[in-house]
Structures are given as structure tokens and as C-alpha cells.
Amino acid sequence: MQIHSIGLIIAAGIIALIISIFQYTYKAKNRTKKHLFFALLRFLSVFTLLILLINPTFRKKSSYIEKPSLIIAVDNSSSIKHLSQNKQVIELVDKFQNSEELQDRFNVKFYTFSDRLEDTLNLKFDKKQTNISNALGNLDQIYKNSNAPTVLITDGNQTYGGDYQFSSRTYKQQVFPVIAGDTIKVADTKIQQLNVNRYSYLKNRFPVEVILTYSGVDNVSTKFEIKSGKNTIYSQPVSFSKDNNSEIITLTLGASKAGVLQYTARLVPLENEKNVINNNKDFAVEVIDQKTNILLVSDMTHPDLGAIKKSVESNERRSITILKPAEVQDIEDYQLIILYQPNTRFSSVYKKITDVKKNHFTITGSKTDWVFLNKVQDLYKQEITRQTEYYLPRFNNNYGTFLLEDIGFGGYPPLVGTFGEIAINSSYDVILHRNISNINTEEPLLATVEDNGTREAVLFGEGIWRWRAQSYLDTKSFETFDEFFSKLVQYLASNKKKSRLNTIAESFYYGNSSIKIKAEYFTRNYEFDNRGNLSISLKNKDTEQSQTIPMLLKNNSYEVDLSSLSSGNYDYTVSVIGENISRSGSFSILDYNVEQQLLNADVTKLTQVATNTNGKAYFMNQDDILIQDLVADERYKAVQKSKENIVSLIDWKYLLAILIALLSIEWFMRKYNGLI
Structure with a gap:
């Protein structure tokens, strides 16, 4: 309690004493012993009331016991069921839930994980x-400030992500893996990996690379084949041994x-092969009967040209040809013309573009002849200053001509224009x-720009090779920038008329990948409409289920996640509810479950995780030993902690009850003695 509060309490006592003496001693004519009792009641009631008004605070200390947390993380992926461990895992979890020893010693928390962690x-x-x-x-983030040993019930088979064997070295808690799955090595042949491009062109041949592996000690022979429907279109015998275990x-x-x-693709199984x-x-390949040809016209050498070529040809369905203006003869064979920093030498090229109304993409920069460019076309004009400036990009979230996303332009270097x-x-x-x-314009x-059925894009600056390099620094890949550039090229290379509803979907998906379909919906003025009510109708062509x-x-598009669909062939129709607008298409989902490719539990990695974290690995039948070890481990003791709270006297409800009781007794006694 603070000193000034003590002073106020003393003053309150003096005031209460003065009031009680004045009321029942000084003012009373005939003083009796009853008046002294009434004075005492009045003193206590006034003093209590003043104390409540002063409301002094006190420091209150309390102690409590804090038990360590025990994390039970259970693998909920299909490989557990594939390895016939699902019943044993459920029984083990039930045993942990019902273990009084664990409940007394720990605060037991249960989680499941697969592609993400869930607290269910x-x-x-x-x-x-x-x-x-x-x-x-x-889990490391959730319990970074706690003592929380982790029981990891899993087969140790990871399908994607960083190698947990190495990332576990930074995990702050002890991990006790419980290994679920068969650890006995049996003879097994499998298709380890199959590499093939998603696209090919009509009447071309496309490459296929297949990696076959074998685990076993005996010499074996089998056959690899590829089928299209019921027809075998490729076959080759293969042999494996203990030393020659891959091909x-x-x-x-x-x-x-x-x-x-x-x-x-099929590798004929061995006799009595388990998996x-x-x-x-x-696997599948989309065969395209047309390739997009793009012409890049430039009168100079510049790093931008290489960046544009790499971005365009990152899509195998497109090819680009780089020519000087004087070398351009016929542009009919090209779906898009890219004009890089035009000058007077581009006169004949612009005449050809105007004659055939060809879509084009103009990129300007410090070497652009704006006197010529302002004269040769009338869609846009640049003020002639003979000076250059550095321009930073700022993405327009309201862009609605076609679907684009901000790829991090706010961190990109400036262009010179x-x-x-x-x-x-x-x-x-x-x-x-x-x-x-830092000035926004x-x-x-x-x-x-769209004018008279012709599409054009204009970039008022040079140096996009720096953007592509920055994209690689940000994402460790050129894919993000190349995809952005590809969407722009796709729009410019197409003569398809504007539609208020467009859908974006692949023609096929692999069963282990994310399956998403997007849609763009626009108003009658072709501005993106975020008020639309869109739905997608699906029909499985094999089962007729709808x-x-x-x-x-989501951002500037509508999206649906169909990753839960089973494999098969589907028709879909995206509709706008309340309007007679819809778009249809089809796609296929290829059957592939990476979890079913696994045969054994990964004992080596799980044991290494236990070693990295000062834990210990157990098998499913060692659950009793695990429980006893956890309970007996001296690292996990309950800790007595104390906390100090500042408590106000007004929070003590009994003091108010005492005040009411004192006033009631005083009133009743005075009434009884005829003083009221």
C-alpha cells in the first residue's frame, strides 16, 4: 500500500471519529451507554464508506503449479492407411488420451498433420x-517459450517440403517418434519418377524419361511398357540386381x-510383389495444332531483348524471332509484333501493321524517336523534352481487361523513360x-489499348531485364515474371472478342496437385465486377454424377478449389446467378496418389530426428515403455510459479456487505429505542 493511501486512511478514521462523537456525544442531550454503542456503529459505517471512496490497493501474491505440455502430433495422411497402420494409430491415440499418468504429469495437446498442421x-x-x-x-513457433516434448506418430514418409531430418536440428523441443509401418525390407520394383512435358505440337514427337528402381538382393527381370487405352505403344525388358538397382x-x-x-506407364510387378x-x-500430354509465333523488331542490341526472348519461350507453345526493321518482309505468319524502341527505320514495319491490323506491343525508352512515333500513330502522344527519367512501377489493382496479379512490382527497380x-x-x-x-502519379x-479491333500494349520505359532478375532474387525462380509476361503476350496475340465472363483452367491435372479453376466477371463496361454471384456445375463423365x-x-477473380475431386473426366459450366451468362469447358484428373507409392516406414530419418533433438525413437508396440519414459524423465517436472496482482479494496465485496449491515443495525437500534 502506498504512503499517501495510509495518510488518507488515517484522515478517514479521524473524520469518522469526529462525526460519530458530534452525532452521539456532543449533540446528544442525555448521554447513555447506548449512545456510545451508536457512536461506535456510526464510526464504523462512516469509516467503511470513506475507505471505499479512497479505494486503497494491495499487492496480492498467489502461487500455482504449471505442468509441462506434451504434444501428440499424429500423421493423418493416406500412407498410414496404405501401410495398414490406421487401426493401431487410433488405438495408440486413445491410450494416450486415457492415460492417467500422462494427464497427471502433462498438459496433453493433440494435433494432426498432413500437408498442414491442425489442432483437431x-x-x-x-x-x-x-x-x-x-x-x-x-509447433516450434507455438511452443517456442514452453517446455513441450513432442510425440510424433508417423511413418516418416514425406511427399514434399524441406527435409525434416535436417530442419529438426533447430527444433527446440525433444522429439519422440513413434514409428508406424512395416520396417522389414522386401523386394519391390517401382516407377520412381516420370518426366514429360505438358504440351506438344501436332505431328511432332515428345520425349518421355522414366526412372525405374528396385529394392532387393536377387537378380530379377521384368518388363516396362506404356499403354494408350488398351493398346501397348512401347515395351522394353528390364533387369535389376542388388548392385544394378535402377535404370x-x-x-x-x-x-x-x-x-x-x-x-x-507400367512396370510389370514381380511375382508375389507386395506393393x-x-x-x-x-501421365498426359496436351497436343496443340498451332504455335504462337511472335516477331520482335529492334534496331539495337539491348539486354531487354534477351529477357523478352527468355520470357516468351518459357512457354513451349510460343516461339520468337528477332529481326531488324529492314529484315522484316511478311508479318502475316506472326500473331504478335513487338516493337522495341521504334525510330524512323520502323516506317515500313508500321505500314505493314496498319495494313493488316496486326496486334502489337510497343516498348519505348531513352533511344526512342518520339517525333517519329508521335507522327506514325495517333493512339498516344509523348511530350517531347529530350530528357530521361527513372520511373518506378505501381500496380493497378483495378485493372480489368484480363486477369493479372501484383507480382511484387513495389520492390522492382525503375525503368528509364x-x-x-x-x-x-x-x-x-x-x-x-x-x-x-516517392511521388505517386x-x-x-x-x-x-484497344482500337478498331486491334490490340496494343505500350511500355513507357526500358530495362525490364532488371525486373526479370529481381523476380529471380525474390522467388529464386523466373517463373513469376515469365507468367506475368506470358499473360500479357497471350492477350495481345489473341483476336478473341471481349467477353463479360472468362474461365481459366488447365485441360488436365495430376491427382496429387492443386486443382483450381478461376473466372473473370466484368460489368457491361468491361470493368471487373466483385459483386457477382458465380457458381460452377461439375459433371463426372464417367459416373454421370453432378x-x-x-x-x-479472391483478388480480381473468382476461384474454386477442386482438389478433393476423384480422378476422372469432367465437364464444367461456370454461371453468373441472376444473369444469362455462362462458360463451359472440360478437364481430366489423372489418378496419382504419391502416398501409395511408399512401402516402408522411414526408420532412418525418424531415428535421426530423435538424435537431433535429444529424444528417442519407439515402435508402435513400445507404447507402454514410451509412457513410462516420459513420466520418469526428470526434464519434465511441474514448476511452482507465483504471480503478484494489484488488488483494489473496492473489489472486496464483503466490505460493502459490512457497510450495509452496520447502517442497518444502527437504523434498527435507533428505531427500537425511539430515536427516529
């Missing part, structure tokens, strides 16, 4: 992916017709605004 115990063992490294990382087969197949061609699921793998105002004299949509230092850096699923708004 909904054990169905139906998840198609496993990421143990991610589960350990999340790589490279072959080419013909793309005889357009569309999605589905194949099955035959991993001997088959479905001509200083001055830009006037666009036609209908246009800005993809990127340009900033000068509404002037375009990258915009698309279902309708609502699509969710």
Missing part, C-alpha cells in the same frame, strides 16, 4: 500429401492428334502506373 483429432487418414518439416516448424529409360512418342492424350500400386503411373506527360487518345486500361521517386507506365459449387472472390 479428426483421424480419417485420407490426405494426399505429407509435410513433416512444416508441422515441426509450426533410366528415355523414349519419344508421337503426337498423332490434337487434344489431351492420356497414357499409362504393386507404385508400378503404375498415369522519356520525361514528360503522356496523352492516350483511345480507350485504354493501365496495368502499371509510374512513380517518380496517375500516368501509365504499362497500358493496354454437383454445383459456389465460387469465391
